[in-house]
Amino acid sequence: LTDRIDNILIKEDIGLDIELYIRKNNYSRIFIIVDENTEIKCLPYISNILQSAFIIRIKSGDENKTIETSINIWSFLQDNGADKKSLIINLGGGVICDIGGFIASTFKRGISFINVPTTLLSQVDAGIGGKTGVNFNSIKNEIGTFNFPDFVFIDPVFLKTLDKCHFLSGFAEIIKYALIFDRNYWNLIKVIDVEHINFDNFLPIIQKSINIKKIFVKADPYDKGIRNALNFGHTFGHAFESLLMLGNKPVLHGLAVAQGIVFESFLSVLKLKLDVKDYREISDYITKFYGRLCLTEADFKLFYKILKHDKKNVNNFIKFTLLEEIGKYRLNNLVLKNEIFTTFTQYLNKHNL
Ligand SMILES: NC(=O)c1ccc[n+]([C@@H]2O[C@H](COP(=O)([O-])OP(=O)(O)OC[C@H]3O[C@@H](n4cnc5c(N)ncnc54)[C@H](O)[C@@H]3O)[C@@H](O)[C@H]2O)c1
Ligand SMILES: [Zn+2]
Secondary structure (H helix, E strand, C coil), X not given: CHHHCCCEXXXXXXXXXXXXXXXXXXXXXXXEEEEHHXXXXXXXXXXXXXXXXXXXXXXXXXXXXXXXXXXXXXXXXXXXXCCCCCEEEEEECHHHHHHHHHXXXXXXXXXXXEEEECCHHHHHHHCCCCEEEEEECCEXXXXXXXXXXXXXXXXXXXXXXXXXXXHHHHHHHHHHHHHHHCHHHHHHHCCCCHHHCCHHHCHHHHHHHHHHHHHHHHHCCXXXXXXXXXXXXXHHHHHHHHHHHHCCCCCCHHHHHHHHHHHHHHHHHXXXXXXXXXXXXXXXXXXXXXXXXXXXXXXXXXXXXXXXXXXXXXXXXXXXXXXXXXXXXEEEEEECHHHHHHHHHHHXXXXXX
């Protein structure tokens, strides 16, 4: 399955590389999936291949990552002569990479596709892990496949037009990679001023995150064990996402994960003796750029209910990936209700530590 995982090119001015790749491979037809934003902001960077391509437009937003949208895309492919030798190019964020990969996996039992991820989240995460899919009956990523793109082309230039929230959302995953795997990387990250990113120097930061993700995906492509390390910050993070969704105030995935990282770092102090100084460093950095969620004790009760419904819940314990130290994760830590409530209290009174 992971044969193609290393087929990733990260560089500036990627348009020509994509053109050469396409010429080399002799596709019968080329289809580029875009949304209304990537059509305007990203398509011009690959204008050299437009002449020979069909454009498939979908509406942006996770709420459109559905079977209905898939049906429209399958129909478009059928109506425009797509065959087994056609290529799909996913030009967009995680939504387009996920749905486009799903379409390419299923149309005629699988055709070629390449990802050109254009958000930070998709460059370091969604576009490269071999998971594709759509949401179904309000469950996220309910229907999908494991399938790697033939190639991934990543150009930091796309990030220049990304709004701040989406940038921060992707950056939270970068923080996560550093914390679970590489203290030196964290030392590099923690001095980055997220408000003033210099995209001309950003490529190595992306590269490092991708390298870390690849290690875990190669070891566990089907996500049955060690890949769970990538879930650091996500158990709380997902519960925040659900909580805020219930309150009709949806939050971007990475923004919830950033708060999840603060929580789970504190849990790491409780459970694995993560150094308090390290916890403070993590918490201060995230608070500086991501702020804090305003949650009350009542919210936390509901929040715990949501956590308990999570599938990682074993008997009375909830399972977490935690940090022994910065750069060193440990899987399958069983955490009790009272330990979780201690963490809530700590979060509410942030100056305790
Ligand atoms: N497959 C995986 O392993 C995996 C991992 C993480 C997340 N995901 C999925 O990824 C999705 C979220 O991805 P996302 O955060 O990239 O969101 P997204 O794809 O919705 O993109 C965010 C917004 O940015 C716009 N946009 C994209 N590129 C732009 C650019 N260069 N300049 C300006 N605007 C741009 C999009 O049109 C959209 O409005 C979710 O559906 C999530 O489930 C998948
Ligand atoms: Zn994530």
